[in-house]
Amino acid sequence: MIVPGIKTPVICPVCGARLPGGAMVTCEYCGSELNFENPPSGGPVVTRGSTPAGRRVIEVVVARFLMTNKINLADDNLAMQRIAEASELIAGEISEKGKAEVDFPFITAGPSGPVNLKMELKRDDLG
Numbered sequence: 001m002i003v004p005g006i007k008t009p010v011i012c013p014v015c016g017a018r019l020p021g022g023a024m025v026t027c028e029y030c031g032s033e034l035n036f037e038n039p040p041s042g043g044p045v046v047t048r049g050s051t052p053a054g055r056r057v058i059e060v061v062v063a064r065f066l067m068t069n070k071i072n073l074a075d076d077n078l079a080m081q082r083i084a085e086a087s088e089l090i091a092g093e094i095s096e097k098g099k100a101e102v103d104f105p106f107i108t109a110g111p112s113g114p115v116n117l118k119m120e121l122k123r124d125d126l127g
Contacts, residue, residue, distance in 0.1 A: 054087035079108045
């Protein structure tokens with residue numbers, strides 16, 4: 001258990017860098033903001049994506065999913081964790097190839113059961 005104020009070294013789940021511990025840590029390598037104050041059983045919460053491109057990917061994915069499925073992924077911590085962890089890879093693929101396929105099976109649950117997230121993002125989508 002991480003106790004606020006205790007400086008236990010941690011590993012960034014986005015880039016793998018070794019960081020000094022604390023309740024809230026910002027990775028100096030990739031920019032991820034990590035919250036160790038109330039971590040879920042799976043580890044720290046990446047509270048905001050990582051780099052600006054990664055954060056933009058998260059914003060676009062959540063907004064487009066809300067428009068098409070009428071479900072706000074920002075209210076689902078596990079869905080946001082999954083998207084945040086993949087956001088840098090998606091941003092990198094868009095940078096290299098101009099587009100990326102985003103595919104998260106069972107990203108959340110809707111009134112009629114599990115909902116999948118599948119979309120294509122292009123460089124223009126990130127504006």
